[in-house]
Amino acid sequence: MSSNANRTSSFSQEQELILPKITNVSQLDKIWERLDTILLALQAITDLTPQNILQIAKELNLESVIAERRGLWRLPPSDSESKSSRNQQLEIKKARSLVLIICHLAQQHQELIRRSVSLLEQATEENQPPESITLLAKYLDKFLNIYQESTENRERISSERLSQLALKTLIDLLFYSGNNGHYLLWSVILENSC
Secondary structure, three states: OOHHHHHHHHHHHHHHOOOOOOOOHHHHHHHHHHHHHHHHHHHHHHOOOHHHHHHHHHHOOOHHHHHOOOOOOOOOOOOHHHHOHHHHHHHHHHHHHHHHHHHHHHHHOHHHHHHHHHHHHHHHHOOOOHHHOHHHHHHHHHHHHHHHHOHHHOOOOOHHHHHHHHHHHHHHHHHHOOOOHHHHHHHHHHHHHO
16 A cells, blocks of 8 residues: 555545544543553563654654654643643544544554464463463563653552553554454543543
8 A cells, every 4th residue: 555545545534533622631641641551561571762753643644643642651741731721622633633643553563463462361361460471571571661660650569460461451452453443442442431
């Protein structure tokens, strides 16, 4: 598929994702926190860098979404200016575009994500800790490290709960890597933000 076809496809997908009416800042914070966690998991399993993500955003003609973010794995600032209704709608449009970027990246790395989830299922069936499998151990270690580095705006949680979050998000990534992953991710995010 050509780069122009990718851009057209992304634009039409973005238009198809409904924009909700955000009624308070905490809803917006929940949306960004979830997206940040998914991006973090994607980085931890694939070794993506912020530069790789910016490149995909550029290919999809969505670079303005990420360009204004303080950091890819940190929540946006919650200053009084960003609390206005107009800015909230702008942030939700950025979140919608970020969903497309995440799902595109997940599709590109679907085989690795699928293998990781398969190894997790195998470990569970055999009553082995996920950390006993090299790929999952590296993923968990990287997820925990990145998460803890980016906790300035987040509540600190125990390593056990953080590992559970990492494994659940890895499984979620498999679903988001499918053809309609952007619809699924967007609907989950909107449902969880209410």
